[in-house]
Amino acid sequence: MSKNKKSKSNFHLSDPQYYFNRELSWLEFNNRVLHEAMDSRTPLLERLKFTAIFNSNLDEFFMIRVSGLKELKEAQVSQLSSDGRTPQEQLDAISEYLRPMVTLQHRHFEQELRPQLTKYGVHLRNYTDLSQEQRLYLQQYFEERVFPVLTPLAVDTGHPFPRISNQSLNVAVIVKDPETKAERFARVKVPQILPRFIALPKELQQHHNKDEPSIWTGVPLEQVMAHHLELLFPGMKVQEYYFFRITRDADFPVKEDEADDLLVAIEQEVRKRRIDGFVVRLEIQASTSNFIREMLMQEMELTNTDVYEVEGLLNLGDLMSLMALPLPELKDRPWTPVIPPRLKSFHELDTQKPLLKVEDEKDFFSVIRLSDLMVHHPYFSFTASVEEFIAQAVRDPNVLALKVTLYRTNSDSLILQHLMSAAENGKQVVALVELKARFDEANNINWANKLENAGVHVVYGMVGLKTHTKIVLVVRQEGDHIRRYVHIGTGNYNAKTARLYTDIGLFSCREDLGADLTDVFNYLTGFSRKHSYRKLLVAPVTLRDRLLFLIRREIEHCQNGNSGRITAKMNSLVDPQIIATLYEASQAGVQIDLIVRGVCCLRPQVEGVSENIRVLSIVGRYLEHSRIFNFHNNGQEELFIGSADWMTRNLDRRVEVVTPVEDPDLVKDLKEILNIMLADNRQAWDLHSDGRYIQRHPGADEAERSAQNILMEMAHLSPATI
Numbered sequence: 001m002s003k004n005k006k007s008k009s010n011f012h013l014s015d016p017q018y019y020f021n022r023e024l025s026w027l028e029f030n031n032r033v034l035h036e037a038m039d040s041r042t043p044l045l046e047r048l049k050f051t052a053i054f055n056s057n058l059d060e061f062f063m064i065r066v067s068g069l070k071e072l073k074e075a076q077v078s079q080l081s082s083d084g085r086t087p088q089e090q091l092d093a094i095s096e097y098l099r100p101m102v103t104l105q106h107r108h109f110e111q112e113l114r115p116q117l118t119k120y121g122v123h124l125r126n127y128t129d130l131s132q133e134q135r136l137y138l139q140q141y142f143e144e145r146v147f148p149v150l151t152p153l154a155v156d157t158g159h160p161f162p163r164i165s166n167q168s169l170n171v172a173v174i175v176k177d178p179e180t181k182a183e184r185f186a187r188v189k190v191p192q193i194l195p196r197f198i199a200l201p202k203e204l205q206q207h208h209n210k211d212e213p214s215i216w217t218g219v220p221l222e223q224v225m226a227h228h229l230e231l232l233f234p235g236m237k238v239q240e241y242y243f244f245r246i247t248r249d250a251d252f253p254v255k256e257d258e259a260d261d262l263l264v265a266i267e268q269e270v271r272k273r274r275i276d277g278f279v280v281r282l283e284i285q286a287s288t289s290n291f292i293r294e295m296l297m298q299e300m301e302l303t304n305t306d307v308y309e310v311e312g313l314l315n316l317g318d319l320m321s322l323m324a325l326p327l328p329e330l331k332d333r334p335w336t337p338v339i340p341p342r343l344k345s346f347h348e349l350d351t352q353k354p355l356l357k358v359e360d361e362k363d364f365f366s367v368i369r370l371s372d373l374m375v376h377h378p379y380f381s382f383t384a385s386v387e388e389f390i391a392q393a394v395r396d397p398n399v400l401a402l403k404v405t406l407y408r409t410n411s412d413s414l415i416l417q418h419l420m421s422a423a424e425n426g427k428q429v430v431a432l433v434e435l436k437a438r439f440d441e442a443n444n445i446n447w448a449n450k451l452e453n454a455g456v457h458v459v460y461g462m463v464g465l466k467t468h469t470k471i472v473l474v475v476r477q478e479g480d481h482i483r484r485y486v487h488i489g490t491g492n493y494n495a496k497t498a499r500l501y502t503d504i505g506l507f508s509c510r511e512d513l514g515a516d517l518t519d520v521f522n523y524l525t526g527f528s529r530k531h532s533y534r535k536l537l538v539a540p541v542t543l544r545d546r547l548l549f550l551i552r553r554e555i556e557h558c559q560n561g562n563s564g565r566i567t568a569k570m571n572s573l574v575d576p577q578i579i580a581t582l583y584e585a586s587q588a589g590v591q592i593d594l595i596v597r598g599v600c601c602l603r604p605q606v607e608g609v610s611e612n613i614r615v616l617s618i619v620g621r622y623l624e625h626s627r628i629f630n631f632h633n634n635g636q637e638e639l640f641i642g643s644a645d646w647m648t649r650n651l652d653r654r655v656e657v658v659t660p661v662e663d664p665d666l667v668k669d670l671k672e673i674l675n676i677m678l679a680d681n682r683q684a685w686d687l688h689s690d691g692r693y694i695q696r697h698p699g700a701d702e703a704e705r706s707a708q709n710i711l712m713e714m715a716h717l718s719p720a721t722i
Helices: 022-038 044-074 087-119 132-149 221-226 262-276 290-300 316-324 341-346 364-370 383-395 414-424 441-453 511-525 543-559 576-588 648-652 664-678 707-717
Strands: 122-124 153-155 169-176 183-189 197-199 216-220 237-248 279-285 307-310 373-377 399-406 428-433 457-459 470-478 481-489 501-508 537-539 565-570 591-596 613-618 628-631 638-642 654-661 684-687 693-695
Touching: 022 044, 022 087, 022 693, 044 087, 044 237, 044 279, 044 316, 087 122, 087 307, 087 316, 132 221, 169 221, 169 290, 197 221, 197 316, 216 221, 221 237, 237 290, 279 290, 341 364, 341 383, 364 383, 364 481, 364 501, 373 383, 373 664, 383 399, 383 414, 383 470, 383 481, 383 501, 399 414, 399 511, 414 428, 414 441, 428 441, 428 511, 441 457, 457 511, 470 511, 481 511, 481 638, 501 664, 511 537, 511 654, 537 543, 537 648, 543 565, 543 576, 543 628, 543 648, 565 664, 576 591, 576 613, 591 664, 613 664, 628 664, 638 664, 648 654, 654 664, 664 707
Parallel strands: 122 216, 279 307, 399 428, 428 457, 565 591, 591 613
Antiparallel strands: 153 183, 169 183, 169 237, 197 216, 237 279, 373 501, 399 470, 470 481, 481 501, 537 654, 565 628, 613 684, 628 638, 638 654, 684 693
16 A cells, blocks of 8 residues: 555544535525526527525525524534534535525526517517516506505504514615605515516507517516505605515424424424414515615614625516426426326227236226336326325225325325225324425425314324324225235325426335335334334435444355445435444445435545445436435345435435335336436536535436436336336
8 A cells, every 4th residue: 555545444434524415405406406507408498497496495405504504503402513614614615605606597687588589579679678568567566466466565663664574575764854854764575476577468568679489478576566665655755665575494393202292283383384484585686775675684683694686587487487488498308107007907098008907907006016116207207106195096996905005195185085085984094294394394284184183193293203204004805805905116206396306106015015104104103113124225214324334245256256336316315424434334345326316415536435436417307316225245136116215304304214125126127227317417416525416417428318308208118117
């Protein structure tokens, strides 16, 4: 060994230098989202969509992550992050890192996207650029539809500074009394119940350039309000006005062990979230006067670090509404999820293609009895698979019981309607509704009440744990014995996100999986201290230890002169123990490929520590949400899918289920998915040891390989279930 090369014993794998900061890593992920908004290869309205997603992502980041750091700072918590930073140092780093990114987002929208939209007839106009005729229309619109909704709030000795709701856009106004010459401050909230952009009627969509096409012309609501403020303050002179927006802490704690009724406790916290959390960010126009800026900062107890100045429109998240415009040529080509070939025998859709000729495949249960079935959304239809599985269970007189966990679901969920029908028809139905699913609490409370009223046995989760797992158990009478059918997935039972997120689900009637899921539901709904499972990896019981065992087994193979290899796909990699063990594996010679869409605290390609670890992130049309883990095991590969990322919260503070995939054909399919991801040169980004992500590009003689496009093509062309 050379003098310059350290021995393995000289590396302290818990050293902060080997870890990226979680918050900055997340900002790097959002930067990749922003890049999609700036990539000229992305259709124009899709670029607008990514601009909106970037903005919405930041809102949640401030409401949860930044607010959490502020609370740690106020509590004077001395514990450092895995990369060795105090809460204040992290807040400072976030501010320094984020400001140029926010500036870039707004500049790109104003200077690139907005002008390009006009070429296709989409005109987002400023009020000052409108004709007199257009202004007269907006004046009438304001008087009839906006004015009655508004409530100007004055601030003086008799009127305290108003409580401003979370994520609200506001107008700060200075008015002058012509008699007393006194100047007063007032705040007017931009109503969220009205469209953010007011569309002009077709006959008023004329433009300076008569040759420009016109599909839609709109004006920001807040600008229309600002130019009619004199109607809100009659007899006063409007001196100046500015727009501002605030973000509040929204990560409320619920003391579950002290709550007599968890549902009631969370209902109360959801109501408080909108106005009771402390302010964590103030967004203002760059032109805002120092007087207004200082007053807002003082009233909201903010520092300069908390204030973000914006050139142009505030809250670009509202641009998502423009995706409804009838301009298909500016969007991704439409995708209709394919019915899995093995399920076509009981679907009357897609009659142009021959059905799979298997005599016994007459219903979902007979399909699963033949062999395990795997579906990959959104390439394969959620409706034709997951929803149909539950629908058939509800209709089948031989089905005795259905049990399901619900973390996030859509507001018009067919699955939940099926569950209510099953309960009303006398079947035993159990639904674990996770009330603590952040930002879905209100929707889940609503469904919990409906389910209970229909006779479903509703459980609200476990004290101290979030139930994040995605599982369904169907108990069916078949002759003189009982058979259990299961669905174990990586994604929520949500038909809307199933069209936007990539997720994998396994259907099976293997006895060991059915028995394990029965034990999991007993753990969730009753009193159980189950410490082992036959096949499933269950958090917080066995998952962490089992993952560590699987990684260390690869180390042993290398130490015994064989090869070791791990390929894992997930949303986030944060847990220090898992990362340190992966470093040990790299040092032993294990080849590790990690596909981590979002946060990755592992530092790859560090000599002597992680030179055998490669990390890539794929950000594209669909949100990569599936979790797949492949441990080579000296040729006896073991593959798993499930709901858990490699984060401390998933391993220790959530109920998660990860299942082995044992059917040889499905193992082959999972490996193919991973290989397609690893070969992507369109949406893939490689993480370097300095923390930078570098996007891959096809070489001069290389074809473009977009993993998501390839998987769409394969879903159409292949008879196999990929």
